[in-house]
Amino acid sequence: MEVIAVGGYEEVGRNMTAVRVDNEVLIFDMGLCLDKLQDGEEGQESYTTKQLIAMGVIPDDSVIPKKDVVAIVCSHGHLDHIGAVDRLASTYQCPIIGTQYTIELIRSMTKNQELVTLNPGEVHDISPNFALELVHVTHSIPHSTIAAVRTPEGSIVYANDFKFDNYPILDTKTDYSKLKKLGKEGVKLLICESVRVQEGGKSASESVARELLKDLMVPDESTYFLASFSSHIERIHSICEFAKKMERKPVFLGRSLKFYVLTAAKLGIITLPDTVRFIDRYPKVSKFLAQVSENDTSREYVFLATGNQGEPNAVLSRIAIDSPLPLTNNTKVVFASETIPTPINIAHREILERRLRTHGVRIYKDAHVSGHARREDHRDLIRMLQPENIIPSHGEIEKLAAYAELASEEGYDVGKNLHLMHNSKVLEI
């Protein structure tokens, strides 16, 4: 078999990998690298696909023989895994396969593309060379999976992204028995993310983030703004629950929150309280906050706002500049998120926090746990699967090298059965 590293082998983002067996090719993921865009997700509309490839925003898929591709498998719904679908997928004559939530998110990005929903545990015979099973795994967005593909030349496991959360909030635990079964059957190749492999120990459970939030969201006289990742439905569920305990109504401010949360509600992943309210466009947000100010009713609500990374066009940044509801030293802003450590995000967050502080706002950071496996979680996965070969993915060279160091502790040798790739590299296994 041949593995083509398309994107995500020199950066965190724009994940895309292709595997060729015989004369057929299967693609895993088709993602964006958002921090290469100065003006965020919406900014990409002003560029051509060719320009976005040259800028490193979307993968350069010219290395893939397009006519041989039989399917695109999307592991989960994060934009760094599905965000390039709208630009690239239409050039392939094949279906896109994923779990329910992932496919619902993709549906809004595509026209005339065949979309196939596959539930974890079901096997889908894609072609003579590829039989796909999606294995349920915990991460930080609903319906995340590790893709297992059986081929005549052996099985491929694509673990990009995952964590092992034994106390998820809405989700169920990772299907460990399936992973062990795959290991017993024999795995020819593991392609594995490396986003947090440099951090030791185990990634903390979502139940830890829930406790952090519980401690912060208490009945008092403050105005509460919460900021989290719009697709982190478990986190949003916890925020809604604590809002209820505070006898406040959750109000979602911003477009992406509305999109991800309502999609999850439609599929029954989250049950929203009757009192919930969504306000998507900023002029409406502004009008609503002005009313709250006029009626002095801010203590009736918990405001969940977009913009946890300090994105300039998101609600939180706009409020920080000019809020119709005055920000004071009785306003609390809780970041149920972390800053994704790229220079542009760090700069945006710094600007946002400075602006908030000029109003005397009380800032609470890091009510958060990561959705990515740490070093010992990765070791667990290697031991469960005992793959013949490993390719670390989803990271710059430092992350891939850190994964390689861990794998070498588990008996793998670089160049022999442990392979370091870069974008556009093709490897025969």
Ligand SMILES: [Zn+2]
């Ligand atoms: Zn992810």
